[in-house]
Every structure is written in C-alpha cells, then in structure tokens.
Amino acid sequence: MGYIDDEEFADLFVKDKIKQNGVGPIYLQSELSKHNISDEQINKSIERGYSKFPLDDLIKNHIRKRKKILTHENISVKKRKIIQFLQRKGFTWEQISPHLNKNFPD
Template sequence: MYITKIIYEEKEKLFKLVFDDDSSILINENTLIKCNIYKDKEIDKKELNEIIEENKVYEATEKALKFLKKLRTKKEISVHLKEDGLDFEIINRVLKYLEEFNYIDDHQYASSFISDKLRINRYGPEKIKYLLLNKGVSSEIINLSLEEVEDDLIKENFLKDAEIKYNKVSSTKNAYEKTVKYLLSKGYSLDYVMKNIGEVIK
C-alpha cells in the first residue's frame, strides 16, 4: 500500500497517515521521523505493524516519563503501563530506555526510600525491607542499600522509640511486653530488640 496523504491534526497534535485503500492511522512526530515516513512511500503489512508498534513504544515512554515526576521503581512503572493494556515486549522496551538514560534506578530509589523512612518515620530495617519488596525492589538491592546506612542512625531511632513507648506504658500492666511488641511493629527484628532493649529498660 501507498501513503497518499500526511495530515497534521492540530487538536491531537498527531500526524494522520492516509493510505491508498482509504484506511488511516494516527502517529506522533517522533515515529514519523524515526520510521522515515513520507508521502507516496510504499509500505507492506510488516512495515505498517512496525510503525504502529514504534508509535506505541513512544507513547508508552511519554506516559512513563510523566509518571516519573517522583522516583519510581521498575515494577511500579511496569504495573502503570500494564494498566493501559500494553504488551510485555513494548513495556520491556520502555523500561530498557528508562534504565539506559537513568530515569529509573532501583538502587537509587531504595537509598532515597530508606533515608526517608529512617529519618522521617523512624521505621526499622525489617519494615523497610517489606515495603521495598512490595514495590518490586530485589532483596539484593535492598540489602546493599541498607548496608550503606550508618548503624548509629538505626540504633538512635530504636532507643528513642523504645524510650518514648516505655515511658508511655510504664505504669500499666505488661509494660515490657507492650514495648517489645511496639518495637517489632516498627520493623525491628526480635533479635535486635532483645539485644538492645536493655539500654532503655533496666
């Protein structure tokens, strides 16, 4: 088939390709240039499918970049694009592009996330690991990012939360057990709690 017309649609800001069989498709400028599209060009069905796929990849990349106004994980981007019904191959091409140009980096995301959760929420390592795993960050990256954190900060948070909680419940029954339970809920392992709680509760 031949491209008989290329019409710029001002409203959609897209180019309409009209073929000699009166069928038509809308594509963006990037696809027009990348696929070397021009009036009277002859294309077969395979080339048409490639143009359509290239256009989908570009649109999906634009959607992902808008979603990246704040840091996101690779999994979050993938899930976001799947909601539009995009297939696995297109999503992988978008993710590859985003990684290549450092738009997404799970290690960077994990480091920033850990810093926020330690300094703002004072979460313990176990809770942070759980939250990051749910965001699709690998255990290897999580452990590596946590190793970069100063142990003093984690212990300082632990002692502060332990003291606040114990002082709050010290006059009630089972104050020790309540404090331990609270610290576990904050994300500290039982071993860590038992090892350090004696510095607060004598």
Template sequence: MESNIPGFLINQMMPKLEKYCAFQERCVSEVKTKLTRLNVPREYWESLLTHLQENGFVNEERFTELFVRSKIRQKGWGPVKIRMELRKKSIADSMIDNYLSDFQPEDQNELLLSWLRKKLKTLTKDEPLKQREKLVRFGISKGFETGKVFDAVNKIIKAQPED
C-alpha cells in the same frame, strides 16, 4: 522508541506519567499500577517504561536510596520493615542490601532506643511484664530485629528508676 506507541498515548498519557514520576520518586511497580489505573493497554507498558527510564523519570536505584533514607530519618523504621516494603515494590534484594548496608548497627540501636524511650513515656505504670510486652511489640512493629528489640527493651527497663 516512541514510533511504536500510538499518538494518543504520547500526547495524553506521557505527560500524565511524567508528571506522576516528577512529583515524587517512583519505582517501576508504582508506575505499572498507575498504568493499570489509566487503562493503558499492557502491550505499550514496556515502551512507556523505557521512555520514562531513559529520560530519568524512573530510576530504581535512586528510588531505593531515597526510600531507605526517608524511612529511617522521617519514619524511624528499622531494616526489617524497610526490606519488607521494598520487596512489596519488587525491588531486587541485592539493591535493598546495598542501601541498607549504609544503616549501621550502631545507628539502628540508637534509633531503636530512642523510639523505645519515647514509647515508655506514653505507657501507664503497668506491671513490668506488660510494659516489656508493649515495648517489644512496638519495637518489632517499627521494623527492628527481634533480638535487638529484646536487648534494647532490657537495657531500657534496667535503666528505669525503681518507684
């Protein structure tokens, strides 16, 4: 494999790429972006990517699993936003579906309700219609399906004590 890669790429670029991939989980599209920034000729990309994949530095499945898990747990993103971001990174829909299927609808609803309750506390006591509008926009921006957002907002507004 490495016989068709010039020595300077093996000696100079490969350690940089390995370090880049070891620092944080990466997907192929991110590595390609890095190769562009490093001005590596395209003719060597495939060989370099193959080396990184064969040596465990790049693994799309592992990347997708960790991306989905971290965006749910740390960022509180919904499935719509996660899917959109993974598509930007050229991850296959089948792989996205596989890992998003672990994000159960009940868990999605609980996460959405939690975010909306937090958001509601930060809103001024506007007209109920304005509050509802802000909550809906917020829920959709977090990446949840529109129908689920409306249902959750209605549930929270109904549970809110009347002043």
C-alpha cells in the same frame, strides 16, 4: 524527565522511611520488595541507610518515647508493649533484646 533508577529510588525510600518513621530493616525489606527492587539492591540500600541512622539509636529513641507514653503500666506490660511496637516497626528480636536488658533490668 527526572526518572530515577532502582538504586536511587531504594536509597531515597530507605532514607525517608528511617528518618521520618524510624522503621527497622524488616519493614524496609518488605516495602521495597513490593516495588520489584532486587534483594541485593535492597540490602545495599538498607546498609547505607543505617550507616547514617544507626539501628541502636533508633531503638533507644523508640524505647525512651514509649516509656513516657506507658508511664501508668506495670513493668511487664510496658516491656511487652514496647517489644510488640518495635516488632511492628520492623526490628528483630536480636536487635531489640539488648536494649530491653539495659532499660528493664531483672
């Protein structure tokens, strides 16, 4: 019938969401838990997904795109909006902050 097991579903879900939307691990954890996937399986799938699409690359790409969109904003507003955007995408402060320091030196 073409049914897939939880592991395959989780892996495909993670790969698709990262590739299409560039989402972070918090978003993936939340969405997969809605599908009754075990926490252990969720963590394994997320780890495999980010081995193919590194977190740092995703965050850098989002920041680069957002900086282009927010060209008319002052630096503090731009920085705040980028932080909020990345958090909505499912990235943690610990993942975001090193990139902000590189892109917005004080």
